[in-house]
Amino acid sequence: MKLLQVVALAAGWRRPVHRPLSFSLARGEILALSGPNGAGKSTLLAALAGGGARVFAGEIRLAPGVRTGFQTQHAPPVAGVPLSGAELLALTGARPDGLPDGALACLHRRLDKLSGGQRQYLALWSILQAPADLLLLDEPGNHLDRAGAASLPFALRARAGQGAGIVLVSHDAELARACCDRLLQVEPCDD
Amino acid sequence: MTDFLPQLALFWRPALTGALLALLLPCLGLYLCLRREYWAALAYGQVGAAGALGALALGIPPIAGGLAASLAVAGMKYPLEKHLPATGIFPLLFILGWSASLLLTSNLPGVERSGTALFEGQLYFADVDMLTGAALALAACAAFLWRVGPLLLLACLHPAHFRAQRLPVWALGAGFDLLAAASLALAVMSLGVMGAFALIFVPPWLAFAFAPSWRAALAIAPALALFAYTLAFAFALLHDQPFGPVLALALGTLTLAGAAVAATWNGGAKKE
Numbered sequence: 319m320k321l322l323q324v325v326a327l328a329a330g331w332r333r334p335v336h337r338p339l340s341f342s343l344a345r346g347e348i349l350a351l352s353g354p355n356g357a358g359k360s361t362l363l364a365a366l367a368g369g370g371a372r373v374f375a376g377e378i379r380l381a382p383g384v385r386t387g388f389q390t391q392h393a394p395p396v397a398g399v400p401l402s403g404a405e406l407l408a409l410t411g412a413r414p415d416g417l418p419d420g421a422l423a424c425l426h427r428r429l430d431k432l433s434g435g436q437r438q439y440l441a442l443w444s445i446l447q448a449p450a451d452l453l454l455l456d457e458p459g460n461h462l463d464r465a466g467a468a469s470l471p472f473a474l475r476a477r478a479g480q481g482a483g484i485v486l487v488s489h490d491a492e493l494a495r496a497c498c499d500r501l502l503q504v505e506p507c508d509d
Numbered sequence: 510m511t512d513f514l515p516q517l518a519l520f521w522r523p524a525l526t527g528a529l530l531a532l533l534l535p536c537l538g539l540y541l542c543l544r545r546e547y548w549a550a551l552a553y554g555q556v557g558a559a560g561a562l563g564a565l566a567l568g569i570p571p572i573a574g575g576l577a578a579s580l581a582v583a584g585m586k587y588p589l590e591k592h593l594p595a596t597g598i599f600p601l602l603f604i605l606g607w608s609a610s611l612l613l614t615s616n617l618p619g620v621e622r623s624g625t626a627l628f629e630g631q632l633y634f635a636d637v638d639m640l641t642g643a644a645l646a647l648a649a650c651a652a653f654l655w656r657v658g659p660l661l662l663l664a665c666l667h668p669a670h671f672r673a674q675r676l677p678v679w680a681l682g683a684g685f686d687l688l689a690a691a692s693l694a695l696a697v698m699s700l701g702v703m704g705a706f707a708l709i710f711v712p713p714w715l716a717f718a719f720a721p722s723w724r725a726a727l728a729i730a731p732a733l734a735l736f737a738y739t740l741a742f743a744f745a746l747l748h749d750q751p752f753g754p755v756l757a758l759a760l761g762t763l764t765l766a767g768a769a770v771a772a773t774w775n776g777g778a779k780k781e
Contacts, residue, residue: 364669367672368673368675369673369675386673388670389669389670394666395666399543399666399717400717400721400725401666402722404722405722405724409662409667410670426721428722448670454673
């Protein structure tokens, strides 16, 4: 059985925001969702994560026992919170193995004392390396510094190589080309 | 010191009750800070005080009335959030608790003294029930936060990921609210409203500012609270002062003294 099967899904908050979509995702596969702003890509991810957006039509089928990791565009609100990078990773069960040297070096410092790029990379890593079979990533390249952005495609491929299926939303066409197996166009509803 | 030790032998039960609360409240305060719910501490405490006074008027044990009122506040949070902006709910409940407390104190002669004691803190009258309650609350808090604390952190920092785990979000939040409400109600009975608030607010606030990690904050906040509490207990006992204000003063003075030392230190380091 596929990790994820989506059949004629129309999701939204008060009403469907995108046209019905059908697709499937296997373990080890990376699928990019593309489309204009407001097409409903983030809404679709929220619906796939469960407990977020409303499913108006269609069906989401997950393989039994699938664990989901979900990263939104909102950075963790760590300003003023005494939390180290290592502690953030421990919260999601993510392992630091494989972190780039720059991120490893600041693992034991408070997150709110790090640069925005370092903080964002650790926040992304905490979801990317969480013990999950299905990873839903919304604009994972946002706010990363140059080193983080350069290592992201390799980190995504490595995670897929470990058997995770990844659905990501990204406006970065280069990132999608570099690491995604398929691209799915999300189109907004007409009305 | 020669005066203090015999008094401590006499007041060991209140001393221990306060010490247990000084360890308990800052730990809860760290999670209230994290959830940006400072006002919850005041609301639980003040409404708990009103409940205790109401219970006295009805001839019910005040501890039961205080607990019931604080737990009712915790229970009202979620229904009220559906109809009112969440940021104003605890301030509103605090105002209502304050109003009820003062009206009860003003209009019922029998509860006037108890009302004053609840505002000032009546730690020296803590009995076996209070000590047992504080010990149970500390044990419950330690067990709950050991197990659920990381999930509370995850729910605040990665809420979408937390929901995707299909964990009982509402139950975890409500469990913490009930624990905080019950602990505050107990604390108010012995430390007073503002004394309890000082312990739940100041040490966690300082730990948030200076601790290098959450683990360190969990050690620093109770240690600071216990230190300030010990000073306040000794001073209030020796000089026959109301405990709550002395505790608040001790915490405030330590904070300002620490800030002055840090400013001097940093100034010196910059000159070098």
